[in-house]
Amino acid sequence: MRSEFIHQLVSLAAELAGGVPGGKTASEELGPNARWYASSWQRVGGVDLFLARDGVERCLVVAGAGPEAARVPGEAVATGERPVKVAAYSSETCAALRALFPWTAPRALPKGRPSFGCGDRLGVATPGQLRALRQTRAALVLAQQSVRELTLTGRSYAEVVDAATWGVFQEGYQEGFGADGDHLKTVDEVRTLLEAGATFITLDLSLCLGRASGLPEMPDAVRQLEGNSWELAGERLEGSPDDLQGFWRVYGPAFAFIEEADALCRQARGAGGYDLEVSVDETAHATRPIDHLLLATELVRRGIAVSSIAPRFPGEFQKGIDYIGDRERLEREVAIHAEIAHRFGYKLGVHSGSDKFAVFPLFARYGGDRLHVKTAGTSWLEAVRVVAATDPALFRAIWAQATEGFPRAREYYHINTSLADVAGKADVPDSELPRLLDDDACRQFLHITYGEILKAPAPGGGTLSDALQENLARNEARYALGLEAHFRRHADGLGFTSP
Structure with missing residues (x-):
């Protein structure tokens, strides 16, 4: 992390020492594409902890001494009566957060x-x-x-x-x-x-x-349901021999x-x-309501x-x-499934x-x-929407990779969309790219190709995943607002x- 950013964190930690979490604080902005998060500020055992970000680099700041501070890994960046250390985002840092804050x-x-x-x-x-x-x-x-x-x-x-x-x-x-x-x-x-x-x-x-x-042998408890009937959402379900056999053959x-x-x-x-x-x-x-009912009945019998x-x-x-x-039809069947x-x-x-x-x-x-x-x-599609609005060149690189990888991605997902359905749709002015995220075919096309996209090389070096993370860091507020509305x-x- 930049030395200037570290210096700002140390100064901020000193300022927060005189305040109370949740109270009035300094600006959250710490320079271009850098900030701290007032909503993260916690105090435990006299130690202040808060999160900050410098570009894509995220960190936990720990200000103060004592056993709580000692539980967090990190690099000491200030000494004295109120030492400060910075712990980069990592599995160890997250584990320390879970230990301190259940x-x-x-x-x-x-x-x-x-x-x-x-x-x-x-x-x-x-x-x-x-x-x-x-x-x-x-x-x-x-x-x-x-x-x-x-x-x-x-x-x-x-x-x-x-x-x-x-x-x-x-x-x-x-x-x-x-x-x-x-x-x-x-x-x-x-x-x-x-x-x-x-x-x-x-x-x-x-x-x-x-x-x-x-297929195990059908339990007697299931056989004994033969001839039973159940009234559910105005419909009568019957435990006929064929229904019981059909249920057990599939679910047994x-x-x-x-x-x-x-x-x-x-x-x-x-x-x-x-x-x-x-x-x-x-x-x-579609799941037959009688099968849902019999499944639930057998789970209860088995104590699950x-x-x-x-x-x-x-x-x-x-x-x-x-x-x-x-x-x-959906409404009729949802009514029965919900009543079960x-x-x-x-x-x-x-x-x-x-x-x-x-x-x-x-x-x-x-x-x-x-x-x-x-x-x-x-949530992935909302991220791609942000890219479409803020970095057309990156979006077009994503689209190109999605086109190349779509046949492989489609093996994992059942969708109606084909490549023919999206052919030429990205041939629009940059200002119109975000509208593609409102088109059903384009949404499915981009939805299922995430794996192909994330691992692909980016035009400027690194991967498209790296480029996406950098874009979302620059446009953090925009992404959060889009998710919030959606x-x-x-x-x-x-x-x-x-x-």
Whole structure:
């Protein structure tokens, strides 16, 4: 870091010694593209701690002496009665923050509230997400990544948790947050992400469902449901022999995985110390309500307490765009799925939930506080929107790399968009580039190619990931405002902002 910047931090630390966190402070600007964050200022044991940034370089400043200061690694930059040290952003610094301030560590979500998951593929979206959502009723998941996303971005899950810790401390958010190891398909993945800090485990059953080789005998408890009927949302569900056989043939092979994963969670976090979601949303067909009901019934019988179940809803919940499909059918089935969730006391999971503005009201109507909504790539798209508005040359380099990598990226995601749908769309004046982020085909094109983009070389050296980080540091306020507006729109549509 620049010596001038370090000198400013030392002077600021001396000034803060006479004040109180949360009180009136000096300007947060410390020169061109440099600042400190007044919202991060904390005092513990007479030691002041706050975050600052010089370009893309981020740091924790520790002013004072004592055991609290000693727990933070860093370089001494001032000595005397009130020494100052600067700890660069690192896994060690984030671990020290979690040790000193438990509210910067992920935890199980509170019961009785809806919840909202925020993906962050770049590690700098948490402040803007928090500004939109901290005043809502929703409990927040701020560290959320799937194994697929980790592979494509080249990040570890521990890095995802660290980014959330840093953002939470920067904003002074003390209400708690979850860390979701998303779409985990194997026991090894569950174990690895628990070790890396996940408190919310999403089990993706797609490798188990319908697997003939792993089909155990149907339990008597399931057989005994034959002939039962259930009234749900004005519809009658029947436990016919064919329905029971069909359910067990598809879901029977998955229970061993669910039980082993739940046991690992309980061992790592203790009873009540984690959230477990069962997801069947990435399947070829919509989840039958009778299958959802039977799945919930069997989980209860086995003593597995889930926080949410995410069905595959009818229609298309594609990445980065609004709902596609028959809304009347969707409403009928959401009403039934939501009533099942209400009866069993867990939340209805809504995956690929970003930008589904047309159908948010019906989920709010039937789900109420029994909703867990996940978003992933929409924060990434807001970052690309900032680049389109502030650095057209960088945006065009991103677009070119997305074009080259699109065929590979499409292997990972189901979307309607093809290269033909976006051909020539970027051939517009620079001033019109941000509008591409309002076009469905362009949104999907840029949404799924993030892995191809981030690892590619940038025209000026380094990678496009480096160039993106530099741009977002220069335009930090703009990115936060964009995220705040975008996520506020989600919260409003889902009814999370009402009392």
